Amino acid sequence: MPQEIERKFLVKADFRPYVESSTRIMQGYLSSVPERVVRVRINGDTGFITIKGISNDSGLSRYEWEKEIPLSEARELLSICEPGIIDKTRHLVKMDEFTFEIDEFHGDNDGLVIAEVELESEGEVFRKPVWLGEEVTGDKRYYNSKLAKNPYKKW
Amino acid sequence: MPQEIERKFLVKADFRPYVESSTRIMQGYLSSVPERVVRVRINGDTGFITIKGISNDSGLSRYEWEKEIPLSEARELLSICEPGIIDKTRHLVKMDEFTFEIDEFHGDNDGLVIAEVELESEGEVFRKPVWLGEEVTGDKRYYNSKLAKNPYKKW
Numbered sequence: 508m509p510q511e512i513e514r515k516f517l518v519k520a521d522f523r524p525y526v527e528s529s530t531r532i533m534q535g536y537l538s539s540v541p542e543r544v545v546r547v548r549i550n551g552d553t554g555f556i557t558i559k560g561i562s563n564d565s566g567l568s569r570y571e572w573e574k575e576i577p578l579s580e581a582r583e584l585l586s587i588c589e590p591g592i593i594d595k596t597r598h599l600v601k602m603d604e605f606t607f608e609i610d611e612f613h614g615d616n617d618g619l620v621i622a623e624v625e626l627e628s629e630g631e632v633f634r635k636p637v638w639l640g641e642e643v644t645g646d647k648r649y650y651n652s653k654l655a656k657n658p659y660k661k662w
Numbered sequence: 663m664p665q666e667i668e669r670k671f672l673v674k675a676d677f678r679p680y681v682e683s684s685t686r687i688m689q690g691y692l693s694s695v696p697e698r699v700v701r702v703r704i705n706g707d708t709g710f711i712t713i714k715g716i717s718n719d720s721g722l723s724r725y726e727w728e729k730e731i732p733l734s735e736a737r738e739l740l741s742i743c744e745p746g747i748i749d750k751t752r753h754l755v756k757m758d759e760f761t762f763e764i765d766e767f768h769g770d771n772d773g774l775v776i777a778e779v780e781l782e783s784e785g786e787v788f789r790k791p792v793w794l795g796e797e798v799t800g801d802k803r804y805y806n807s808k809l810a811k812n813p814y815k816k817w
Contacts, residue, residue: 537700537713538693543742545692545700556711558692560742572739580727587698587715587725 512568512629515649518620519640522609526598532610535588539652546652547584550597554581562645568629591615591655605633615658621649667723667784670804673775674795677764681753687765690743694807701807702739705752709736717800723784746770746810760788770813776804 530551537545544559554577560570576584585592593616598609605624612619622639643649648657685706692700699714709732715725731739740747748771753764760779767774777794798804803812 537698538695540693543692543744558739558742570738570742572735574729574731576729583725584713584727587713589698 512626512631513623513644514626514642515644515646516622516624516642517640518609518622518638520638522598522600522620522622522636522638525600525602525636525638526609527601529596529598532595532597533585533592534651535585535592536652536655537584537588539589539655541647541650541652544652547581547588549578549581549585552578554578554584556581556584589655591658593651593655600636602636603634607636607639612654612659615660616654617660619654619659667781667786668778669781669797669799670801671777671779671797671799672795673764673777673793675793677753677755677775677777677791677793680755680757680791680793681764682756684751684753687750687752688740688747689806690740690747691807691810692739692743694744694810696802696805696807699807702736702743704733704736704740707733709733709739711736711739744810746813748806748810755791757791758789762791762794767809767814770815771809772815774809774814 532548532550534546534548537547542561546557546559548555548557553575555573556576557571557573562569594613595616596611596613598611600607600609607622607624609620609622621643624633626633647653687703687705689701689703692702697716701712701714703710703712708730710728711731712726712728717724749768750771751766751768753766755762755764763778765776765778776798779788781788802808803817
């Protein structure tokens with residue numbers, strides 16, 4: 508099975524000078540059960556459906572399946588998702604051979620900024636940018652599926 | 663939104679002389695919540711992912727979205743589905759301009775045989791085959807998603 512290895516961090520300082528591109532993302536969940544998350548996403552003008560299995564014990568590896576779908580279908584599917592649509596801007600920052608995805612949340616999750624980096628293996632080493640804060644990999648509160656139900660403003 | 667209008671019946675007599683084709687179907691659910699069912703199906707050697715919204719009050723109309731996916735991906739996705747995989751043989755019987763889909767269940771739903779017919783409108787009239795029994799349209803016990811959790815053998 509394809510696996511996704513990701514580490515997730517809070518952002519503690521201004522990352523904006525390093526941003527290469529930014530896209531608005533809207534996403535909702537048809538299932539937010541961690542063993543079988545089904546996500547609908549609109550990324551700019553492209554739709555996606557993504558299915559994720561349960562994480563391994565470290566929270567680093569996770570089965571992931573994704574298909575691009577027409578924007579109109581993504582909109583229809585978003586309309587039947589669970590209450591709590593996530594609205595965020597995703598900024599890309601490159602450093603060495605790594606791309607950091609920085610999610611700046613809006614709406615009920617306003618004020619939350621999270622950076623993720625995808626790795627080849629669980630032990631892979633990378634240089635930490637100055638704006639990178641506390642690691643929150645595996646902390647379920649920061650799952651987007653959890654933020655949809657229990658947004659940052661309520662913490 | 664695309665809508666599916668279907669009526670569902672028990673089968674009370676031998677339908678086999680009328681069968682035109684039969685396929686084995688395995689299916690599981692990533693979500694079995696009626697408001698947003700996410701189904702993975704293997705139909706012969708083809709995979710599908712299907713998403714269904716909530717039914718209207720009569721139980722006849724339902725939003726449905728479906729995509730064909732590779733068999734290998736359908737197998738992966740089946741492995742992360744909720745417990746209770748449905749195993750059935752689907753027989754097709756044609757009568758006038760209608761095609762009846764007759765599902766003969768196996769495993770924990772052995773003994774259950776259900777016929778479905780898809781209509782153009784809720785009021786459309788069709789001739790009833792001799793083997794067609796009691797109508798069970800809208801009876802949630804007969805939803806495949808319910809049969810996965812509460813199989814016929816336990817009724």
